[in-house]
Amino acid sequence: xxxxxxxxxxxxxxxxxxxxxxxxxxxxxxxxxxxxxxxxxxxxxxxxxxxxxxxxxxxxxxxxxxxxxxxxxxxxxxxxxxxxxxxxxxxxxxxxxxxxxxxxxxxxxxxxxxxxxxxxxxxxxxxxxxxxxxxxxxxxxxxxxxxxxxxxxxxxxxxxxxxxxxxxxxxxxxxxxxxxxxxxxxxxxxxxxxxxxxxxxxxxxxxxxxxxxxxxxxxxxxxxxxxxxxxxxxxxxxxxxxxxxxxxxxxxxxxxxxxxxxxxxxxxxxxxxxxxxxxxxxxxxxxxxxxxxxxxxxxxxxxxxxxxxxxxxxxxxxxxxxxxxxxxxxxxxxxxxxxxxxxxxxxxxxxxxxxxxxxxxxxxxxxxxxxxxxxxxxxxxxxxxxxx
Amino acid sequence: xxxxxxxxxxxxxxxxxxxxxxxxxxxxxxxxxxxxxxxxxxxxxxxxxxxxxxxxxxxxxxxxxxxxxxxxxxxxxxxxxxxxxxxxxxxxxxxxxxxxxxxxxxxxx
Numbered sequence: 001x002x003x004x005x006x007x008x009x010x011x012x013x014x015x016x017x018x019x020x021x022x023x024x025x026x027x028x029x030x031x032x033x034x035x036x037x038x039x040x041x042x043x044x045x046x047x048x049x050x051x052x053x054x055x056x057x058x059x060x061x062x063x064x065x066x067x068x069x070x071x072x073x074x075x076x077x078x079x080x081x082x083x084x085x086x087x088x089x090x091x092x093x094x095x096x097x098x099x100x101x102x103x104x105x106x107x108x109x110x111x112x113x114x115x116x117x118x119x120x121x122x123x124x125x126x127x128x129x130x131x132x133x134x135x136x137x138x139x140x141x142x143x144x145x146x147x148x149x150x151x152x153x154x155x156x157x158x159x160x161x162x163x164x165x166x167x168x169x170x171x172x173x174x175x176x177x178x179x180x181x182x183x184x185x186x187x188x189x190x191x192x193x194x195x196x197x198x199x200x201x202x203x204x205x206x207x208x209x210x211x212x213x214x215x216x217x218x219x220x221x222x223x224x225x226x227x228x229x230x231x232x233x234x235x236x237x238x239x240x241x242x243x244x245x246x247x248x249x250x251x252x253x254x255x256x257x258x259x260x261x262x263x264x265x266x267x268x269x270x271x272x273x274x275x276x277x278x279x280x281x282x283x284x285x286x287x288x289x290x291x292x293x294x295x296x297x298x299x300x301x302x303x304x305x306x307x308x309x310x311x312x313x314x315x316x317x318x319x320x321x322x323x324x325x326x327x328x329x330x331x332x333x334x335x336x337x338x339x340x341x342x343x344x345x346x347x348x349x350x351x352x353x354x355x356x357x358x359x360x361x362x363x364x365x366x367x368x369x370x371x372x373x374x375x376x377x378x379x380x381x382x383x384x385x386x387x388x
Numbered sequence: 389x390x391x392x393x394x395x396x397x398x399x400x401x402x403x404x405x406x407x408x409x410x411x412x413x414x415x416x417x418x419x420x421x422x423x424x425x426x427x428x429x430x431x432x433x434x435x436x437x438x439x440x441x442x443x444x445x446x447x448x449x450x451x452x453x454x455x456x457x458x459x460x461x462x463x464x465x466x467x468x469x470x471x472x473x474x475x476x477x478x479x480x481x482x483x484x485x486x487x488x489x490x491x492x493x494x495x496x497x
Contacts, residue, residue, distance in 0.1 A: 159442065162402075191405040192484045223491075225489040226488065226491035228487065229485030242443065244463060244482075248457055258461070318435070343412055
């Protein structure tokens with residue numbers, strides 16, 4: 001497995017991206033439409049419309065800022081245009097300065113200052129064309145696969161997730177970490193009932209404590225709602241697929257991060273602190289979680305599913321992996337890797353892990369995922385406070 | 389290869405400590421099926437229709453028993469469960485994330 005390399009784009013701060021996006025960021029919901037118009041008029045641009053950026057305070061406001069900043073700083077992004085309304089809570093100039101710490105070009109357009117949507121769109125299109133041309137001059141270079149950072153996620157789970165696709169993805173995670181790469185697992189909701197298994201693998205007692213603290217914070221929130229988690233998570237689809245309790249789902253979930261020691265645990269959308277295996281606090285919600293992972297700096301996300309789900313992400317490729325053969329055949333438009341052979345006995349978990357690893361290397365070198373081909377660019381920010 | 393699951397079984401036990409096997413195909417009430425645990429294959433008569441991916445009991449359990457899969461506790465039985473029965477939300481409940489119970493306790497205090 002030595003010296004496997006991928007094709008990536010060198011960024012000014014020395015990091016590498018596996019895509020070369022021009023990203024259009026609205027600081028607030030009020031600027032979404034201007035962003036959308038710019039992406040419609042300039043090919044190969046991506047926008048991250050969202051519902052937030054105003055009527056927010058404290059940690060909730062900070063989380064929105066961190067998610068937007070992290071997405072801009074993601075190495076798959078080559079340059080950024082920020083579209084501000086002008087009176088929102090998220091400060092567009094602070095956001096630009098934060099993203100500029102990576103050395104990439106960042107421009108800001110203020111809709112109120114420039115004189116309305118039409119002028120903002122026109123200026124945005126002019127900037128986007130110029131910046132897109134600059135990015136197109138970049139030539140991909142050969143870089144070691146060990147530079148890769150991936151997120152592992154599961155969604156639309158059924159019983160095959162815990163028995164086939166998650167263990168196979170775990171084997172692929174181990175392969176990447178063996179080479180010096182980085183894997184983050186997340187979904188705090190979906191380690192409830194399995195946290196003791198992960199805690200045993202934490203590098204230090206402090207990491208284990210942090211992990212338990214994330215879980216108990218989440219569980220207290222659920223208790224505050226006065227409801228049984230079951231029905232929300234496991235979801236009705238999970239239950240139809242044979243998953244009975246959150247504990248069962250969690251125990252099936254955690255195998256996707258492999259068997260390496262857990263080096264640390266960090267807050268949603270914060271930068272990944274180092275190499276190896278890490279835990280990021282996040283709800284299990286697919287889009288919020290993958291968006292948080294992208295903001296933390298992963299290059300791509302490997303996503304296992306049993307029921308089948310089409311979603312992708314705005315700035316990172318999402319590789320869909322399933323152990324459910326029938327679903328793979330039914331939803332081949334959406335699925336990238338079939339590891340159902342584990343269940344019919346024709347493949348071992350390690351072999352399936354190697355096939356996932358090969359797909360990771362191909363996608364990291366430019367092969368488009370099914371979600372990318374279909375134009376999926378989902379983006380969502382986790383909220384932790386009331387709207388004011 | 390420790391992880392290879394050999395063909396020929398209708399259901400699979402993940403860990404020797406488990407109380408349940410997971411159906412690898414749709415199972416029909418009354419049929420006798422083979423479940424595999426490691427290299428051992430055991431026969432069991434299925435008492436209900438059990439869809440692909442759902443669980444069947446491989447031993448009898450009293451009400452309130454901790455039910456294991458992956459070698460760990462996935463919940464507890466809410467009624468007695470017999471070998472070969474479908475094990476799911478009708479006879480097993482979660483122990484964690486039970487805000488409903490917290491709310492009830494608050495109400496009675």
